[in-house]
Amino acid sequence: MREMTQQELADRVGVTRQTVIAIEQDKYSPSLETAFKVALVLGVPLEQCFQYDPRGKR
Amino acid sequence: MPTSLSYREKSLYASLAAELLVYGPYFFLHQQNSVNKVAGMIIAIIVLQMILQSIIAIVTRNRVTDERDRLIELRGYRAGYLTIASLMVLGLGMLWFHASVGHLRLDSRMMGLHFLNVFLGMLVIADITKTATQIVAYRRAL
Numbered sequence: 409m410r411e412m413t414q415q416e417l418a419d420r421v422g423v424t425r426q427t428v429i430a431i432e433q434d435k436y437s438p439s440l441e442t443a444f445k446v447a448l449v450l451g452v453p454l455e456q457c458f459q460y461d462p463r464g465k466r
Numbered sequence: 467m468p469t470s471l472s473y474r475e476k477s478l479y480a481s482l483a484a485e486l487l488v489y490g491p492y493f494f495l496h497q498q499n500s501v502n503k504v505a506g507m508i509i510a511i512i513v514l515q516m517i518l519q520s521i522i523a524i525v526t527r528n529r530v531t532d533e534r535d536r537l538i539e540l541r542g543y544r545a546g547y548l549t550i551a552s553l554m555v556l557g558l559g560m561l562w563f564h565a566s567v568g569h570l571r572l573d574s575r576m577m578g579l580h581f582l583n584v585f586l587g588m589l590v591i592a593d594i595t596k597t598a599t600q601i602v603a604y605r606r607a608l
Contacts, residue, residue, distance in 0.1 A: 418530075419530075422530070422532065423530070423532035423533070423534070424472045424473075424474075424528070424530050424531070424532055424534070424535070425470075425472070425528075426472045426475075426534075426604070426607075427532050427533075427534045429607070430534065430607040433607060435606070435607035436534055436607060438533070438534075439533050442532075442533060
């Protein structure tokens with residue numbers, strides 16, 4: 409699989425690179441629409457990209 | 467991981483700089499304010515904002531804004547609204563107090579300008595609070 413830069417991912421999803429960084433650092437929970445777009449662009453199932461931890465802050 | 471500033475962040479820093487540059491001298495350096503100075507301040511902030519925002523728009527290639535930007539913007543407006551609402555209540559309370567103890571001379575010629583400055587000050591504080599809240603939200607990643 410070819411590696412993708414944060415900027416490329418951001419451009420294809422339609423968000424800023426800073427938003428991609430915030431999602432990666434678990435500081436921002438994206439909307440469902442953005443989460444689906446990220447999964448679609450990365451070509452992986454949604455649950456592989458995002459997990460919910462009930463013990464965590466999110 | 468280093469994060470460069472987004473278009474919105476740069477725009478906010480420019481707004482804050484313009485606000486402090488124009489409002490600061492007006493409220494803290496001028497002892498004798500007048501209607502002309504108020505008008506001059508309003509024109510100065512508009513012109514300065516136009517220049518700074520144009521420069522940022524020119525030098526920033528990627529001007530995408532997204533859902534996180536909108537969320538942060540709403541947070542800023544909420545902080546600004548709470549600030550101006552609190553200041554209004556405080557201002558009206560002080561007005562009532564001064565009127566009740568007889569300190570307020572409504573026939574004074576300077577009273578109109580005094581009220582104008584007080585309300586303008588409230589707007590300025592609320593605006594700076596809004597911008598600062600947004601900057602803090604960006605720096606904390608949200």
